[in-house]
Amino acid sequence: MTEETDRLYAHLSSHIEETNSLQIADDEIVISSAATSLLRLIQFLKEDQNCKFNILIDICGVDYPEKDKRFEIVYHFLSLSVNRRIRVKLMTDEETKVPSIVDLFPSAGWYxxxxYDLFGVIFSGNTDLRRLLTDYGFKGHPLRKDFPLTGYVEVRYDEEQKRVIYEPVKLTQEFRNFDFVSPWEGMNRILPGDERTEELAKEDKND
Structure with a gap:
């Protein structure tokens, strides 16, 4: 841990709320936050003179289906003043809304x-929560671990009807039995000429 990270860690430890916890990973401070204190925490990180994390790099999601709160929302911030990055993590479930930070960082609306598009997490306070990467009418959220690889529908353009058609997924081959045995190990049929192998082996022994 560098001296600057140590100083920043000590400063944050004495100022953030009890609902938040700190740790250091690879010389980068990570804060785990509760939803109730998220906005206050991020506002502090942005406005405090010893922090000035006023650049939002990204917001991303992670899915842990085995957990009650399966989604982890991760906020990445940068401070040019202290030359440090910081991460804020928040756990939530499928029903609970996460406070939007668009009032603090307008660019957060895109993230x-x-x-929302990829994981289905709702951000309360974001008035433009439309899908961003998937198509109109897309069903489901493709980065959830339980999302089927085939998706739920197939989309194609029908020349006769002159419109886009949505159909259930139809696999041309629903079941395939893969045989990973080497073709030489799995071959039981005797090829022409193989019968000479044993004869030659006997002749070698007799010689």
Missing amino acids: EREV
């Missing part, structure tokens, strides 16, 4: 739309 929140992406997380």
Whole structure:
């Protein structure tokens, strides 16, 4: 841990709320926050003179289906003043809304739309929470671990009807039995000429 990271860690430890916890990973401070204190925490990180994390780099999501709060929302910030990055993590479930930070960082609107589109997490306070990367009428959220690889529908343009058609997924081959045995190990049929192998082996022994 560098001296600057140590100083920043000590400063944050004495100022953030009890609902937040700090740790250091690879010389980068990571704060785990509760939803109730998220906005106050991020506002502090942005406006405090010893922090000045006033650049939002990204907001991303992670899915842990085995957990009650399966989604982890990760905020990445940069401070040019202290030359440090910081991460803020928040756990949530499928039903609970996450406070939007668009009032603090207007660019967050794009990142929140992406997380909503790919994971289905709702951000309360974001008035433009439309899908961003998937198509109109897309069903489901493709970065959830339980999302099927085939998706739920197939989309194609029908020349006769002159419109886009949505259909259930139809696999041309629903079941395939893969045989990973080497073709030489798995071959039982005797090829022409193989019968001479044993004869030659006997002749070698007799010689």
